[in-house]
Amino acid sequence: MPTVAAVRWTDRPPGGSADAPIAFDPADFRPRLSTRLLVLQPTPFCNIRCDYCYLPDRDDKSRMSPGTARRAAQRLVDDGLLGERLTVIWHAGEPLAMPIGFYDESIAAIGEATGPHCVVTHSLQTNAMLVDDDRCRLFLRHGVRVGVSIDGPAFLHDAHRLTRRGHGTHARTMKGIERLREHGIRFHAIAVVTAQTLPHVEAFADFFESLGVTELGCNFDEAEGGHASSSIEGLEAAHRAFLGRLFARAAASAGRLQVREHTQALRRLSGGSPPVTWRRVAQPDNAQVQPFAIVNVAWNGDFGSFSPELLGLAAPGHRSFTLGNVMHSGYVDSARREPFTGLWAAVRRGTEACRQTCAHFDFCGGGAPVNKLCENGDLASAETLYCRSMVKRPIELVLAQAEAAASNHPERKV
Amino acid sequence: MNVNTSVPESLAPQPAQVCASVDDQRRELLGRIESLRQAGALPMSHGGDVSASVAQWTNWSNG
Numbered sequence: 271m272p273t274v275a276a277v278r279w280t281d282r283p284p285g286g287s288a289d290a291p292i293a294f295d296p297a298d299f300r301p302r303l304s305t306r307l308l309v310l311q312p313t314p315f316c317n318i319r320c321d322y323c324y325l326p327d328r329d330d331k332s333r334m335s336p337g338t339a340r341r342a343a344q345r346l347v348d349d350g351l352l353g354e355r356l357t358v359i360w361h362a363g364e365p366l367a368m369p370i371g372f373y374d375e376s377i378a379a380i381g382e383a384t385g386p387h388c389v390v391t392h393s394l395q396t397n398a399m400l401v402d403d404d405r406c407r408l409f410l411r412h413g414v415r416v417g418v419s420i421d422g423p424a425f426l427h428d429a430h431r432l433t434r435r436g437h438g439t440h441a442r443t444m445k446g447i448e449r450l451r452e453h454g455i456r457f458h459a460i461a462v463v464t465a466q467t468l469p470h471v472e473a474f475a476d477f478f479e480s481l482g483v484t485e486l487g488c489n490f491d492e493a494e495g496g497h498a499s500s501s502i503e504g505l506e507a508a509h510r511a512f513l514g515r516l517f518a519r520a521a522a523s524a525g526r527l528q529v530r531e532h533t534q535a536l537r538r539l540s541g542g543s544p545p546v547t548w549r550r551v552a553q554p555d556n557a558q559v560q561p562f563a564i565v566n567v568a569w570n571g572d573f574g575s576f577s578p579e580l581l582g583l584a585a586p587g588h589r590s591f592t593l594g595n596v597m598h599s600g601y602v603d604s605a606r607r608e609p610f611t612g613l614w615a616a617v618r619r620g621t622e623a624c625r626q627t628c629a630h631f632d633f634c635g636g637g638a639p640v641n642k643l644c645e646n647g648d649l650a651s652a653e654t655l656y657c658r659s660m661v662k663r664p665i666e667l668v669l670a671q672a673e674a675a676a677s678n679h680p681e682r683k684v
Numbered sequence: 685m686n687v688n689t690s691v692p693e694s695l696a697p698q699p700a701q702v703c704a705s706v707d708d709q710r711r712e713l714l715g716r717i718e719s720l721r722q723a724g725a726l727p728m729s730h731g732g733d734v735s736a737s738v739a740q741w742t743n744w745s746n747g
Contacts, residue, residue, distance in 0.1 A: 521727075536727055539717055629709035668727065669716055676725035 292615040294561060294605045296350075300547045304353035305346050305601075306557060309361055309566040309578050310339060312372065316363030318397060318439050320431045322462055324497045326582050328363050334569040336372060340379035341596045342567040349602040351562055352388050359393045361578075366400040370408050377412050395419060395460065397431070398446030399439060406453035416457040418447060418483075422467065422474045429466050447481070458485040465491070465501035468508040475519040479527040487530035488516070490659040493644050500655055509659060514667050521671070535664035538633040546635075556635030559621045561614060562601050571596040573604075576617055577640035616649035623652040634661045 296303050312334040314327040346352045358380060360373075377392055384390050393415040409416055420443050421427040428438025450457055459478060461467075467474060478486045490509070493500045502509055513531065520529040543555040557563035558577050566581040567573045572592045574581035580591040591613065594604040604610050621636035628634070634657070641656035643649050704712070720726040 539726060540728060627706055629706055629713050632710065632714075669713075669720070672720050672725050672727050673716070676720065676723055679725070 291611055292618045294611070294614050296602065298549045299560070300550075303351065303560065303562055305351040305562050305565050306353070306355070306357060307564045308342060308346065308356060308358045309564065310334065310342060310358060310376075311362045311566070311568050311581070312339075312360060312365055312368045312376075313569055314363050315367050316397075317367055317399060318364070318431060319434050320462075322430055322464065322491055322497050322501075324492070324579060325362055331367075332569050333368060333372070334376075334567075334571075336375035336379050338567070338569070338571045338596065339376035340383050341571065342565070342573070343380040343383035345596050345600050346565070347383060347385070349562075349600050351565075351601060352384060354387070355389045355391070356384060357391045357393060359395065361395045364397055364400070365394050366396050366405060370404055373408055373412070373414075391415065393417065396446075397439065397443055398450070399442040401446035401449045403449065403453070406449055406455060409450075409455055410453065416450065416455060417487075418443065418450075418457050418459050419462075420447075420459050420481075421461045421463075422470070423477045426467055426470060426474065430462065430464060456484050458487065459483040460487045460489055463488045463490050463502070463512070465505055465508075468502070468505060468512045471512045471515045471519075475516055475527060479519070479523060482526075483528075485528045485530055485533075488513075490656075492641060492656060502659070503655060506658065506663075510663055510667070513659075513663055514671070517664075517667055517671065531660060531664045532668070535668040538661075538665060539668060542633065553621070553625070554632060554635030556621075556637075558638050558640075559617050559636040561605065561610075565601060567596060568592075571598075573601065575601070575610075576613070577638055579640045580643075583640070583643075613649070619650035620648075620652065623650060627652045628657070630657070630662050630665060633665060637661075 314325065314330040314332060316323070316325065316328040319328065343358075346356070380390060392412055394409075395417040396419065398418045398420070408414065419431075420440070421429075421431060424438065424440040427440040427443070431439045431443075433439060447457070459481065461474070461478070463474075491500045491502050493503070516529055517532045520527045520532045545552040546555050546560065547553070562575050564578060565573060565575055566578045568581055572581065572595050574591050574593055582591075584590045589609055589612075591609065593610050593613075594601070605614070617636075617639050620639060620642050624634070624636045625631045637652070637654060638656050639649050641654040642651045645654045645656070717726065
């Protein structure tokens, strides 16, 4: 289990010295708290070894049982956290390393637990190397939404996404994509954008436009867990140029290239989701800072909340971010004790730090706790590289491009 | 508060903005948006239903 250095994540208000806890009461939230995303990590094992991966234990072949998956869903029902819709994401390490029968059993068990009044959507993020006809039929049988992790053309992808022997994986990923296409399965792509990607925006955009993905998400190289530093730290002018050009390509593609960061920036500027309130104070909806909006469950039933990556991290002094285990305790029950109480206080203070110091708070609602921890060493801190690359710069670029377009339009001068 | 003090050049305040408070920056940002909206120049989301897409949930992590 990797640790993060110099962590301060206990009860310290921004700028203050008192260690007052912040009570957690589900009644403080409007609308009522519900889990939108259940992240199930069926195995820590991954069949490849990307050099930027944050995950610990990628050689560990432990497996979740369908009974654990059922219990993870049943706990949502028991705790009153189940709403009308729930997305289940099978994620981390490589979920297709699990047998097909596991998914048939688990998806059925989750459906039985959640009942007929909740629409459950299953999604799976994969490197696609193990996609075959049987797995395609699995996706079709259960309506599983598929996301493929691919970093662009081979020269970019194979620079980081490697086998254990150090060979590139692009060709095998493309074979898996071909199989998806043969079965008529549409998919989105997620690309990790590193420093090596930034000078090659045209090749990057050409590749994904021709790949025909439903949507491209760019995960900009982050410092997390066992991956101690981001390759794009200090290259933010280059990042801006990359993103600006990618957005221009998306805008000019007539829908052939949908870039998640572009679409999300447009949505944020258009009003985004309705705000949420905590103790009658409104803030933008940000699932990463709301308890149990995201619930993450490891293969053995250990669970966490807030940023998914926190599950599996540990702070010095042997404090972990594991809140409990679904086989032994409920989610809300875990909120009565440590480590939840300290974690919640720190996340809440981090949200207030964002409100007090960031002009973009109204579009974000408090950033990403795991990035605050890993970049700043403090869950109660504010701005991170993640904020700049995923929230601030996309908004600034969309605004700048709109202003430039308007200035060239005689009837739309701003 | 241990905020990241390494402000990137592209987001660093310009000389005239050095003393701008967060509230001033917020007002300036909202003003730009409102100007675009009034001019009918604020772009709208085109297609891509992010709210229905699993991609909205996988904006964490490298991989």
